[in-house]
Structures are given as C-alpha cells and as structure tokens.
Amino acid sequence: MKKLFLFLLVSLLFICFGCKKQNQTAPVITSGDTVTAEKSVVTASHYLGSSNEYKTPYFIFQGVIDTPKIIIDGGIHGDEVAGYMACDTLVRYLKVTKGTVIVIPRLNKPACLALKRGLKNDFNRSFPGTPNSSEYEFRLAFEFMRFIDSIRPVAVINHHEARNKYDPEEYKKNPDKAFGQVLITCLTPSEDMLITALNNLNDLIQNPVYKFTIQYYPIQPNHSLDNIVSKLHVKSYTVETYRGFLLPDRIKMHIQSDESFFKTIGIEYSLQSLN
Numbered sequence: 001m002k003k004l005f006l007f008l009l010v011s012l013l014f015i016c017f018g019c020k021k022q023n024q025t026a027p028v029i030t031s032g033d034t035v036t037a038e039k040s041v042v043t044a045s046h047y048l049g050s051s052n053e054y055k056t057p058y059f060i061f062q063g064v065i066d067t068p069k070i071i072i073d074g075g076i077h078g079d080e081v082a083g084y085m086a087c088d089t090l091v092r093y094l095k096v097t098k099g100t101v102i103v104i105p106r107l108n109k110p111a112c113l114a115l116k117r118g119l120k121n122d123f124n125r126s127f128p129g130t131p132n133s134s135e136y137e138f139r140l141a142f143e144f145m146r147f148i149d150s151i152r153p154v155a156v157i158n159h160h161e162a163r164n165k166y167d168p169e170e171y172k173k174n175p176d177k178a179f180g181q182v183l184i185t186c187l188t189p190s191e192d193m194l195i196t197a198l199n200n201l202n203d204l205i206q207n208p209v210y211k212f213t214i215q216y217y218p219i220q221p222n223h224s225l226d227n228i229v230s231k232l233h234v235k236s237y238t239v240e241t242y243r244g245f246l247l248p249d250r251i252k253m254h255i256q257s258d259e260s261f262f263k264t265i266g267i268e269y270s271l272q273s274l275n
Contacts, residue, residue, distance in 0.1 A: 048104065048147060054140045056109040061096040061269075068265045069100040069153040072258055076124050076158060076224065078111025082241055083159025086254030090271075098268035102151065107144065110136065125220070127227040141224070149232050154265045155193065156228050156236040159254050165242040166213055175218060180242025182215040183257070186226045190214050193264055194237055200260035210245070210253060237261075 049055045074084030087105035094101060106112040108123045118124075121137040129141025148156060164170070166179040183201075185194055194214060202211050217238075219226050228236040239257040241250040255271070262269055 048107075049140060049143055052136060052139065054109055054136045056104065056106050058102055058104040059091045061094050061101040061103070063096045063098040063100070063268060065098050066100045068267060069102070069151055070261060070265060070267060071102045071104070071148060071151060071153045071156045072159070073104040073107045073156070074159040074254075075104075075106035075108050075112040077117045077122075077160060078106075078108055078113070079115050079117050080159070080161040081115075082161055082247060082250035083239070083254055084112060085247075086159060086251045086258070089251065089255055090258065093272045094269060095272060096267065096269045099262075099266065100153075101262070101267060101269070102153070108137070108140065124224050125222045127222055127224045128231055144224075145227065145232065148228060148234060153234060155261060156234060157258065157261055158225060158236065158238045159257075160238055160240045161243050161250065162240045163243050165244060166215065171215065175216070176220075178240060179215060180240050180244070181210065181212050182240045183212055184215050184217045184225065184238035184240060186217055186219050186223075186229055188216045190216070191235065193235060197237075197257075197260045197264040200263050201257050204256045204260065205253070210249070212253075212257075215240075 046058050046060060047055055048058055072087060072090065074080075074087040084105045087103050090101070090103050091105060094103070108118070111118050111123065118137070120135055123137040123140065126135075126137040126141040128145050129143070130138045131142045133139050133142075160178070162178040162180040162182075164177065164179050166181050170177070171179065183194060183198055185191070198212060198214055205211055217225075219230075221227075225236045225238055228234050239254060241253050243250070245253075259269075259271075261267075
C-alpha cells in the first residue's frame with residue numbers, strides 16, 4: 001500500500017506539472033490560424049487609457065537623435081491578427097539608433113481579446129471620438145487623437161487585413177471596398193512619401209503575387225485615417241494584407257511595410273532576430 005501511495009503521489013505531481021506547462025504554452029486560435037504564443041520579454045511602462053477598460057500598453061523605441069518620429073498601431077479591428085502580431089515582433093526585436101518609433105500593438109484591446117472586429121461599435125468608424133461617451137470606442141478614439149497630437153509624428157501607420165485581394169477591375173466597381181495587398185490613402189494624388197514607401201516595400205517582396213499597390217479610399221468623416229489627416233494634419237496610411245495568405249506571410253509583410261516606412265522617413269534601426 002505504501003508503494004502504491006507513493007506511485008499515485010508522484011503521478012499526481014507529474015500530471016499537475018504537465019498541466020501547468022501546457023497552460024503556459026497553449027496555442028492561441030486566431031481567425032482559423034493556430035499560433036503558439038510566447039511570452040514577451042519586454043515590459044511596458046507606458047499605457048494609453050490608463051484608468052479605462054480599454055487600457056493598452058505602448059512601447060517607445062528612441063535613438064540618440066529622437067527625430068523623425070512614427071507611430072505604428074495594430075488591433076484597431078480585433079480579428080485582424082497579423083497586424084498586431086507584427087507589432088509584437090517589433091516590440092520584441094526592434095532597436096532604434098536614430099529617430100523614435102512608438103508601437104501600440106493592440107489599440108482596441110477589448111476587441112483583440114474577444115477576437116472580434118469590434119464590440120458594440122466599429123472603433124475604426126468612431127472618430128474623432130468624444131471624451132465623455134458612455135461607449136468606450138468613442139472615448140478611445142478621442143484619446144488616440146489627442147495622443148497623436150501630443151507626439152506630432154511624421155506618420156501614423158495602421159495595420160489591417162482584408163478578405164478580398166486587390167483587383168483593379170473590382171476596385172473600379174467598388175472603390176470603397178477593403179482590399180488586401182494595398183497601402184490605403186485618403187488623399188489623391190498620392191504623396192511622395194507613400195509612393196517611395198510602396199517602392200521600398202515591393203523591393204523587399206520577391207513573389208509578384210504578394211506585391212502591394214496604392215489604393216485611394218474615398219474620405220469618410222468617421223474613419224481614423226481621415227481624421228488623423230484632416231484634423232491633425234499628420235500623414236497616415238493603412239497597410240492591408242490579404243487574409244487568404246498564410247498567417248506567417250502576412251505577419252512578415254506587415255513588418256516589411258513598417259521597415260519600408262522607416263527607410264522612407266529616415267529611421268535608423270535593426271531587427272535583431274531578422275538579420
């Protein structure tokens with residue numbers, strides 16, 4: 001009986017240890033993709049929305065010379081996972097030697113946690129926001145606009161994903177439809193910064209199927225990009241990848257788009273794990 005008791009005790013401890021280890025490395029299911037999430041070694045010391053339900057961390061990477069500045073955000077829509085996973089990679093591996101890069105991986109954190117495009121409202125259509133709204137999306141939009149204004153970056157880059165790949169003929173029929181493999185602007189003709197960033201991005205992509213193009217999206221008064229441009233007079237662009245591609249490829253393309261804008265505006269940096 002004593003030997004049996006010891007055997008059962010050891011077995012129980014082994015099972016408990018195994019369950020604990022499994023919980024630490026459990027796969028995260030995101031939009032049909034299975035990804036093993038690793039704990040980040042970076043600790044955030046900055047938060048947007050500090051006393052609200054949408055409180056979310058952001059990370060500042062600053063060189064000896066702190067200009068130019070750029071803001072990178074993901075997770076405006078909580079089910080568009082490649083964008084905020086790309087931001088996670090930047091947070092983990094980015095090193096800036098000149099300029100300032102501010103990364104907000106999950107701007108709409110409640111929607112990201114729920115893996116939904118939005119909760120009660122579409123956050124991307126809640127701009128410019130209102131500070132005293134009973135619905136958090138409008139308060140968050142107001143606070144994000146105020147945050148951008150306090151930084152005055154050269155550009156704000158928003159990461160999104162689309163269910164349809166860009167097709168020029170389809171775009172002619174539906175110019176206000178979201179497409180993948182595009183850099184979206186609300187201005188026409190396209191600014192030199194965007195054209196240069198597009199060329200830099202496509203230089204990094206060998207497979208022509210993955211190449212990007214510029215899409216002019218008709219101005220919407222409640223969209224984030226349009227309000228950043230029209231009210232703050234800060235350049236802002238949206239990166240849309242096509243969800244039909246594999247998740248690792250989409251993450252990589254988001255990172256490459258960030259690098260393209262870094263190069264365009266003069267950020268000096270390294271991505272240690274990607275060298």
